[in-house]
Amino acid sequence: MSSRERGLLFTLWLLATALNVAKPYHIDDTFYLEQARWIAAHPDRPTSGLVFWEGEAPAPFHRVGNHAPLVPALQAMVIAAFGDSSIALHLLTSVFTAIAILLLHTLAKRHAPRPDDETVPLVVTALVILSPAFVAEQNVMLDVPLLCAWLAFFVALDHMPRPSACLAAGAALALALLVKLGSVVLFVTLVIEAVRAWRARSISPVVVALSLAIPIGALGLWALASLEEVGEISFLSRGLDALSPTVDRSMLESAGIGLGRSGLFVIVLGGIAPALAVLLPFHLLSARGPRALALACGAIVVLSIGARLAVSSVAHAHHLDALADEPLAHAVLRVIDLVLGAGMLALALSRARSGDAIDRRLALWLGVGACAAIGLAPFLAARHVLLVLAPAWLLLARAELLVVPRVRTAALVLGSAIGIAAAIADHRMATVYAEQAPRLHDQARRGAPTGRVYAVGHWGWQEHARAAGLDTYLPGTTDLAIGDVLIEPEGVHAQRILEADRARLEALDTLDVDAGPLDLVRTLVDREGLYVSWLGLPWSLRTDRVERFVVHSVAR
Numbered sequence: 170m171s172s173r174e175r176g177l178l179f180t181l182w183l184l185a186t187a188l189n190v191a192k193p194y195h196i197d198d199t200f201y202l203e204q205a206r207w208i209a210a211h212p213d214r215p216t217s218g219l220v221f222w223e224g225e226a227p228a229p230f231h232r233v234g235n236h237a238p239l240v241p242a243l244q245a246m247v248i249a250a251f252g253d254s255s256i257a258l259h260l261l262t263s264v265f266t267a268i269a270i271l272l273l274h275t276l277a278k279r280h281a282p283r284p285d286d287e288t289v290p291l292v293v294t295a296l297v298i299l300s301p302a303f304v305a306e307q308n309v310m311l312d313v314p315l316l317c318a319w320l321a322f323f324v325a326l327d328h329m330p331r332p333s334a335c336l337a338a339g340a341a342l343a344l345a346l347l348v349k350l351g352s353v354v355l356f357v358t359l360v361i362e363a364v365r366a367w368r369a370r371s372i373s374p375v376v377v378a379l380s381l382a383i384p385i386g387a388l389g390l391w392a393l394a395s396l397e398e399v400g401e402i403s404f405l406s407r408g409l410d411a412l413s414p415t416v417d418r419s420m421l422e423s424a425g426i427g428l429g430r431s432g433l434f435v436i437v438l439g440g441i442a443p444a445l446a447v448l449l450p451f452h453l454l455s456a457r458g459p460r461a462l463a464l465a466c467g468a469i470v471v472l473s474i475g476a477r478l479a480v481s482s483v484a485h486a487h488h489l490d491a492l493a494d495e496p497l498a499h500a501v502l503r504v505i506d507l508v509l510g511a512g513m514l515a516l517a518l519s520r521a522r523s524g525d526a527i528d529r530r531l532a533l534w535l536g537v538g539a540c541a542a543i544g545l546a547p548f549l550a551a552r553h554v555l556l557v558l559a560p561a562w563l564l565l566a567r568a569e570l571l572v573v574p575r576v577r578t579a580a581l582v583l584g585s586a587i588g589i590a591a592a593i594a595d596h597r598m599a600t601v602y603a604e605q606a607p608r609l610h611d612q613a614r615r616g617a618p619t620g621r622v623y624a625v626g627h628w629g630w631q632e633h634a635r636a637a638g639l640d641t642y643l644p645g646t647t648d649l650a651i652g653d654v655l656i657e658p659e660g661v662h663a664q665r666i667l668e669a670d671r672a673r674l675e676a677l678d679t680l681d682v683d684a685g686p687l688d689l690v691r692t693l694v695d696r697e698g699l700y701v702s703w704l705g706l707p708w709s710l711r712t713d714r715v716e717r718f719v720v721h722s723v724a725r
Contacts, residue, residue, distance in 0.1 A: 171287060173287070174274070174287055174291065177291055178270055178271070178274060178291070178294070181270055181294065181295055181298055181299075182263070182266060182267050182270050184299075184304075184589075185263075185266050185270075185298055185299075185303075185304050185307065186260075186263040186266060188304060188305075188307075188589070188592040188593070188596065189259055189262065189263070189266075189304075189307040189308070189592070189596075190256055190259045190260060190263060191255075191256065191259070192259065192307075192308070192595075192596045192599050192600075193255065193599040193600055193602065193603035193629060193633065194255065194308075194309070194599065194603075194629045194632045194633070195308055195595065195598070195599035195602075195628070195629040196308065196310070196628045196629055196693075196700045197308075197310050197628065197700075198308050198309045198310060198629055198632070199627065199628060199629055199631045199632040200220060200222055200233070200234065201240065201241050201244065201309055201310055201311070202244070202258070202309060202632060203218070203220050203632075204216075204218065204220070204230050204234075204238065204241040205241045205242075205244035205245045205247075205248055205258075206245070206248060206253065207230070207245075208238060208241055208242055208244075208245035209245040209246075209248045209249050212242075212245070214398055215230075215238040215241070215242060215398070216229065216230045216231035216234075216238055216395070216398060216399060216403060217229055217230070217231070217398060217399060218230055220233055221627075221631075221641060221643070221664075222627055224664075225643065225644045225645055225646075225664065226643055226645075226646060227643075229399065231395065231398075231399050231403035232403070235350055235403075235404055236311060236348065236349050236350060236404075237346070237347040237348070237350075237391050237404075239344075239347040239348055240311050240314050240348055243261065244258055244261060244309065247261050258309045259307075259308075259309060261309070262307050262308065262309055262313055263307075265313040265314045265316075265317050266298075266307060266313055268317045269298070269303075269313060269316050269317050269320060270294060270298055272317065272320035272321055272324055273293070273294050273297055273298070273320055273559055274290055274291070274294045275324055276320065276323060276324060276327070276559065276563065277289070277290035277291075277293040277294055277563060277566065278290040279327055280527055280531075280563055280566075280567060281293075281566065281567075282566060282567050282568075282569050282572065283572070286572075288574075288577075289566055289571050289572070289577075290566075292566075292571055292577055292581055293559075293562050293563060293566050293571070295581060295584075295585065296442070296444055296562050296580075296581065296584055297558050297559050297562060299584060299585040299588040299589065300441045300442065300555070300558060300584065300588050301440070301441050301443075301551060301587060301588045301591035301592070301690075301692070301699060301707060301708050302441040302551035302552060302554060302555040302558065302699070302707065303316075303555060303558075303588075304588045304589065304591070304592045305588065305591040305592040305594075305595040305692055305699060306551065306552050306555075306595075306699060306700070310552075311348055311349055312552040312555065314348050315345065315348045315349050315352070315556070316555060316556065316559075318341055318342075318344045318345035318348050318352065319341075319345055319352070319355070319538075319556055320559065321337075321341040321344070322338055322341035322342055322345060322355055322358075322359075323530075323534060323560075324341075325337035325338040325340075325341050326338050326358070326359075326362050326530065329362055329365075329366050329371075330365075330366035330369060330371030330372055331371075331372075332372045332373070332376040335362075335363055335366065335372055335376050335377065335380040336376065336379060336380050336383070338359055338362070338380060339359065339379070339380035339381060339382070339383035339384055340383050342355050342356070342359055342383070342384040343383050343384040343386070343387035344387075346384055346387055346388060346391075347387055347391065350404050351541045351545040351546060352541070353545075354537040354538070354540050354541045354545070355537060356381075356384070357533075357537055358530075358533055358534065358537055359380065359381065359384075360381070361533065362530070363376075363377045363380055363381070364377065391404065392404075392405075427543070427544075430543045430544075430549055431543055432507070433549040433702055433703075433705055434510075434539060434542055434543050434549060434554060435507055435510035435511055435514065436503060436506045436507045436510055436702070436705035436706070437506070437510070437549055437550070437551055437554045437702050437705065437707050438506075438509075438510035438513060438514070438554050438557070438558075438561070439505070439506035439507060439508065439509030439510030439511070439512075439513065440502075440506040440509075440510070440551070440705070440706060440707040440708060441551050441554060441555065441558060441707055442509060442510070442513055442558065442561070442562070442584070443509070443583060443584050443587045443588075444580035444581060444583055444584030445509040445512060445513055445580075446505070446509060446583060447576060447579045447580040447583055448565070448570050448571075448576065448577075448580045449508075449509060449512045449513075449516075451573070451576050452516070452570055496711075498709070498710050499706060499709055502706055502709060502710065503704075503705050503706055506705065506706065506707075507705075513561050513565065514535075514561070516564070516565055516568055516570065517531075517532065517535060517560070517561050517564035517565060517568075518532060519568070520564045520565070520567055520568040521564060524564075524567065527567075528564060528567060531560040531563050531564050531567075532560070532564065534557070534559075534560040535557050535560045535561055535564070538556040538557035538560070539557055541553070541556065542554050542556065542557070548701050548702070548703065549701075549702045549703075550699070550700055550701050550702055550707075551699050551700070551702065551707040552700070587690060587708070590687075590689070590690040591690045591692050591699065591708050593687050593690075594687060594688050594689070594690050594691055594692055595692040595693070595699065597685075597687060597688060597715070598688075598692065598693055598715060598716075599629055601682050601715055601716050602628075602629050602630040602633045602634075602658070602661075602716075603629075603633045605633075605680065605682065605716075605718060606624075606630070606633040606634045606636070606637035606639065607637040607638075609637075609639075609656050609680065609718055609720065610622055610637045610638050610639055612678070612720070613654040613656065613720060619652050620650065620651075620652035620653040620654055620722075620723070621640055621650070621653045621654075622638070622639050622640065622653070622654045622655075622656065623639065623640045623641070623642040623647060623649070623653060623654065623655045623656070624639040624640070624641065624642065624655070624656045624657075624658075625641075625642045625655065625656075625657050625658075625663045625664055625666060626657070626658045626661040626662070626663040626664075627661060627662050627663060627664070628661045628662055629661075630658055630661045634656070639656065642655060642664065642666070643664070644664055644665055644666065644667050644670075645667065647670075649670055649673060649723045650723060651723050651724065651725065652722075652723065653722070653723040654677065654720060654721065654722055654723070655674060655720075655721040655722075655723070656718060656719070656720055656721070657718070657719045657720075657721065658716060658717070658718050658719075659716065659717045659718075659719070660693060660694075660695070660696060660715075660716045660717070661696065662696055673723050673724065673725050674721040674722070674723060674724070675721065675722050675723075675724035675725075676719060676720070676721060677720045677721060677722040678719075678720040679717060679718070679719050679720070680717070680718040680720070681714045681716075681717050682714060682715045682716045682717070682718075683714055683715070684711065684712055684713060684714060684715050688711070688712075688715055689710055689711070689712065690708055690709075690710065691708060691709050691710070691711040691715075692707075692708050694709055694711055
């Protein structure tokens with residue numbers, strides 16, 4: 170690696186770290202933070218602690234999450250060594266960010282279309298790392314460690330058919346499974362690659378068996394540990410619980426939901442790869458000229474209808490008011506994202522059909538990652554689609570979409586600008602909850618000095634509200650008294666307020682947090698966006714308020 174490459178990769182890591190290291194806890198950070206704190210105090214019972222995250226009351230971690238406690242255990246070690254420090258935990262994420270950058274650059278450099286050109290691998294690396302799905306979503310969740318495990322898996326496969334490479338891929342898969350269970354889809358890739366090498370007489374059946382035994386053994390150890398701790402194999406029972414609501418659906422409805430989620434997958438993919446807005450038109454015009462332009466116009470019409478159908482089908486299944494009073498900018502962005510996502514998939518698959526074994530492996534990566542996002546994740550989100558962004562960009566690079574210097578520079582500038590703007594806006598969104606929680610607590614105390622102050626809402630707000638001294642409202646458990654205050658943020662997922670309790674509430678005050686110039690690229694609106702995409706649009710353009718807090722008093 171040249172000094173130029175090292176310098177640019179370090180700059181990329183430094184930028185990503187700077188955008189995240191001082192960020193307040195946000196979205197699902199609170200869940201993993203509470204589990205890490207529990208493990209630091211109870212290392213022998215890592216999944217038995219209680220967390221209030223879903224439903225009406227606190228529940229054990231193993232009944233709410235479906236992941237092994239590997240990453241929370243690492244975070245617990247940081248807490249034990251450095252205290253309950255937000256910066257320390259974000260620096261742990263920064264370590265994984267550095268690993269992801271190095272592994273991704275290794276893959277990009279190895280598979281660049283022109284081995285003597287060091288620029289294209291750097292551009293591919295930057296396009297993934299500065300995507301909104303990565304740079305804005307580092308946080309202290311599982312997504313960056315999971316991406317590292319997936320990248321390590323495919324870096325190991327690059328050295329096939331060596332026996333050591335097969336075993337290393339099995340070990341990487343084991344780690345991926347212990348980060349997030351959805352990585353089970355990688356078994357397909359490992360089996361295909363191992364069997365291919367065995368048929369070529371490059372590795373023995375013993376090596377094949379051992380490479381598969383490593384991840385299976387990891388799952389077995391997790392199952393035994395779970396049985397010992399809680400008396401059940403938690404990842405199996407949690408999975409059955411998650412599937413149970415779908416059992417009574419008709420085959421037609423299930424197919425509609427699957428098609429709708431597939432459409433959302435394409436929309437989100439286009440949204441987290443905004444650089445395609447430069448590359449795709451250039452490619453079409455340079456490849457086919459006016460005929461391509463006419464085809465693109467027709468495709469926009471067709472895809473516009475598809476975007477609405479995709480969103481509507483998922484919204485109907487989840488009882489969402491799809492597209493009601495939606496700003497025009499959102500409708501336009503959704504169509505643009507769908508066109509970009511569809512174009513990216515079409516170009517990637519075209520390269521895979523005409524390419525070599527490396528291209529087919531990258532296409533397989535894209536396929537299993539799509540299956541994990543569409544079929545195994547509880548909902549579509551940018552962080553789920555992030556797992557396919559690397560193979561998609563690698564296939565496009567191998568199709569020589571990044572070889573024209575001015576075009577790739579323009580694409581990189583656009584993609585990086587949107588990714589960095591999303592990261593800044595998301596940082597500011599997290600800061601709103603961190604700053605407003607103590608202010609709202611003090612304001613409520615002045616208005617109702619004798620009552621208790623409660624709050625509803627999960628995500629990062631839950632942690633900041635707790636730290637500010639607000640009590641958590643538990644439906645059916647909390648006994649509201651006259652003079653109490655209840656604070657309700659509009660923009661976060663929250664437990665329901667019982668109708669009997671809401672009838673006793675009276676609006677005392679409303680606090681609107683207005684948007685500034687840096688809040689234009691919005692990552693969270695109406696409880697969806699970068700972190701959950703029921704209606705597509707991982708990011709959107711908004712100038713209205715960032716958040717509204719309603720302060721209720723218990724008047725009767």
